[in-house]
Amino acid sequence: MLDAQNPQAMIAGMAAAARRAAHQLARLSTDQRRTALLRAEEAIRAAEADILAANAADLARAEAAGLSGAMLDRLRLDEQRIAGMAAGVATVATLPDPVGQVIDTVVRPNGLELTRVRVPIGVIGIIFESRPNVTADAAALCVMAGNAAILRGGSEASESNAAIHRAFCAGLSAAGLPTEAVQLVGTTDRAAVGAMLAAQGAIDLVIPRGGKGLVARVQAEARVPVLAHLDGINHVFVHASADAAMAAEIVRNAKMRRTGVCGAMETLLIDADYADPAGLVRSLSDAGCLVRGDDRLRAIMDVTPADDLDWDTEYLDAICSVAIVDGIEGALAHIARHSSGHTDAIVASDTAVADRFLAEVDSAIVLWNASTQFADGGEFGLGAEIGIATGRLHARGPVALEGLTTYKWVGRGTGQVRS
Structure with a gap:
């Protein structure tokens, strides 16, 4: 049982479970990962009533707290948005699988063949605010790209995020995948964010998706590599x-x-x-x-x-x-x-x-x-997106499946040794 009163220990435990799940995901075939997403889509549609009830509770709390109309719009779910969220998960399942894709191959003068091959990043932490659909989008993209995800949503959408996460994991379980592949941080304590940012070696990449304050904090405190999205000016x-x-x-x-x-x-x-x-x-x-x-x-x-x-x-x-x-x-x-x-x-x-x-x-x-x-991954034909990266390294623009992979070099020789 993870201890929410000790954020460092809680995140360490989640990251260890995510690492084990990531190893399993990396061994799965494309069809197995696609099937898991289709089961997740079905589970989200079946959980519509539960998700709407959870969202209504979040909205009531947000209105009482005086959130702006724009922020309430980001938070609000209805039947159409839930259907769109589920369809987005299914769309990700139809996209070309980047895992195992050969980027390029070169044969050196000594006959050594070197190939760059796309592989999952591993364990990805996603810290986001307001929009509960990010729970499903991020989970689908991470799973399809062979990564395990640790999600930490904003307190304003806590009930909605939890309902969507339960449905998504029910789909994973129905397909025989470990539910630890997608975990939701179960506390709104800001110390949990700090623990994620300090989890060097346990979390491979952190992606903040939210306002300037969140992104600034992540960039200032992170000891884990960050894929950042700044303001949309x-x-x-x-x-x-x-x-x-x-x-x-x-x-x-x-x-x-x-x-x-x-x-x-x-x-x-x-x-x-x-x-x-x-x-x-x-x-x-x-x-x-x-x-x-x-x-x-x-x-x-x-x-x-x-x-x-x-x-x-x-x-x-x-x-x-x-x-x-x-x-x-x-x-x-x-x-x-x-x-x-x-x-x-x-x-x-x-x-x-x-x-x-x-x-x-x-x-x-x-x-x-x-x-x-x-400016949206779906409009670019990328399915759901994890965010719009505004930096200049690794990925830029809408970050979808390819942006959630890295690559490794694979060498094939015939007995070459270096003089």
């Missing part, structure tokens, strides 16, 4: 050559489709030569968005003044900062100063301008004539 630049109807539709969707997701646009940049900047901004405000504008925008229409902090704020709400910039040069300069490296988009008919934007914006995802809300 995402920009849409509307160039002078943009089609007006297309620009208005993309801008509305990028901001207002779901304001609480990390792919939501937070800053709109409008070329000073664009024909109707006021009309574009009104398309946002008419959709219910509070606009905060720079001095150049305020000179042509009445909006709330933006301050210096607005350009570096991830609102996750129906709020957008808007700046008028001098063409592609102005847009590139603004993005270089303020982008978090997540997702940035350009709306333009001028191919040369768009190509320059795509080449020079150094973000994990860059888009041309498309909404930033496509």
Whole structure:
């Protein structure tokens, strides 16, 4: 029995069990792992009533605590979202299996054949906030990539996470897999997070998925390698050559489709030569968005003044900062100063301008004539995702199966010895 009063001992015990499960997962065939996910999908669908009841309890507590509308939206589950979550697990089961995939092969002059082969990372710790669907997404991706997972969700979704975890593990058990392959930290004590971050050698990789405070803490304290996702301070630049109807539709969707997701646009940049900047901004405000504008925008229409902090704020709400910039040069300069490296988009008919934007914006995802809300593993054809990595090492952009593997070198010789 794990002792929740001793977080270090509890995490050590969970990690040891996860390591044993990871060794078993690594030996399973692709079909065995796929079957386990299909059983998990069935179990999640069958547990819909239990999951909804647990989520209702979480929502009631969150509303009483005064969580924002955007945060409540992240937390909320309904029949459609549970069905989507289950379908996401099943989708992961259909994806190409990266485990055992040959990356490349070279034969050295001495005849030694060297091959790089994808293998599971091992034990992955995932620390996340708000969205209970991450429980199923993370579990499915880890299992399909041959990894064991230790999940630590936020206290605001504790009941929902536990219900989804129970269902997922019932599916694993039905398929004959060890339930220790996916474990949920059963305490909301923040010391458990510290114990995970200090578990060097026991946990192979930590992935934080949440707000700036969580990610900053993980990066500051971790002795375990971290795959980080920073703020989604995402920009849409509307160039002078943009089609007006297309620009208005993309801008509305990028901001207002779901304001609480990390792919939501937070800053709109409008070329000073664009024909109707006021009309574009009104398309946002008419959709219910509070606009905060720079001095150049305020000179042509009445909006709330933006301050210096607005350009570096991830609102996750129906709020957008808007700046008028001098063409592609102005847009590139603004993005270089303020982008978090997540997702940035350009709306333009001028191919040369768009190509320059795509080449020079150094973000994990860059888009041309498309909404930033496509920043999602499912939309990229990757199935569920573990998060959007904004760093430059190992994995970048939506992290799915391939991002949860590493590789090893396999050498095949015929008696070669080194002189």
